[in-house]
Amino acid sequence: MDWKEVPVTDTRAMHDHFTVLSRAGGVPLRRIVIADxxxxxxxxxxxxxxxxxxxxxxxxxxxxxxHCAGDDGLALHRWS
Known part of the structure; x- marks a missing residue:
């Protein structure tokens, strides 16, 4: 394949955005994390x-x- 035939941008997602809710010292925190x-x-x-x-x-x-955190990792839950 000639390099000119290869698209410049790849439309496949390489990562997703996740919101991580946590608590540190009784203070709730919310962070956006980019991960696989x-x-x-x-x-x-x-x-x-x-x-x-x-x-x-x-x-x-x-x-x-x-994904709700637990002692054994994260479990996927649906809310309405």
């Missing part, structure tokens, strides 16, 4: 804010769904 998955978003949040207890990770691609 909810687990990656949670891990990125833990890396930058280790004192924050993650409550919820909201996937902006899955409207109406959230």
């Amino acid at each position: 998955s909810a687990m990656d978003a949670a891990e990125t949040h833990r890396t930058h804010y280790p004192e924050g207890e993650i409550i919820l990770v909201i996937d902006h691609q899955l409207s109406g769904y959230a």
